Amino acid sequence: MRYIMLGKTGLEVSEVGFGAIPIIRLSATEAVMVLRRAFDHGITLFDTANMYLDSEEKIGLAFNGIRSRIVLATKTFKRDRAGAEADIDLSLRRLRTDHIDLLQIHQLSLTRDYEAVTGPDGAMEAVFRAKQDGKIRCIGVTSHSIEMAVKLLETGLFSTVQFPLNFIESKAVEELHPLARQKEMGILAMKPFGGGLLDRADLCFKYLRQFPDVIPLPGFDAVGQVDQVVAIYESENVVSPEALAAMEGYRTELGQQFCRRCEYCQPCEHGVMITPAMGYPIIARRMSDAKAAGFAKKMMESVRNCVECGECEERCPYGLPIPEMLKRHLALYEQHARGI
């Protein structure tokens, strides 16, 4: 395992991190085993979020007593000062620590969210205060919108940026990473498996290892998966013509029919939570049917308000047939909910 400095944060991290959404579907004992396996293999960066159910608690349990040997990254989705303040304190308690190494503003893609976060009484006030008080060391941001991410980098408010990167979502390579490097920011890559769409770890990491200063955050829910990815990192990276052809095969097969979570389609004036509902099949793949239906209840129930006006479709830069896809996702959710 190689270790690199995360931009100019002063944080040294393993070349591949651990994305901690999938551990929510494990028991505490299983989650601790998977997390400790990653640590034993040399992974030192663990990335979670306040909103990932009990993920922070499981990380706190796994690393109790060896806190100083890992780098903890978490996120707040709150846009207001009071909410972010409460999230930070809750994350500290759950993670069993007195400081968070990297606190990220979670999924900042919309202008209205950016204005709320950076405006009076916005979340950034709480974050700056927490940094002054020593509760957090560095401030980062995560986004799914390339235009917003570029804008966020220009503000100079953040030391790291986390954006999707995989061989079917590679915009960041040309449109975001050069600027982040110029500003000496740490670069984190979410969704190395395309948010669950890519099932060949060898191809995913062959692609990602071409960018040695970008830290991917794969999610793991089994020790075997950790072993597999670490083994890939221990081998030489050869991107053969066959590998390139296989990647191209996935691109052709998936075409444009998947949601990149850029949120251009929102808001829906009928209250449909479009982006999260577009991702329901991926959520469902990550947890049991009953858990997925419970977790996604609010977003999926909002789909019932869709009047198929088509306005969101016009705004989607990828031309997705949104109402039709939402209908399919609602049917899947109903099927899962009946099993509760």
Ligand code: SF4
């Ligand atoms: S098609 Fe449905 S989801 Fe899209 S804007 Fe209209 S009501 Fe909202």
Ligand code: SF4
């Ligand atoms: S449906 Fe289209 S516009 Fe909406 S988040 Fe997904 S990719 Fe973006």
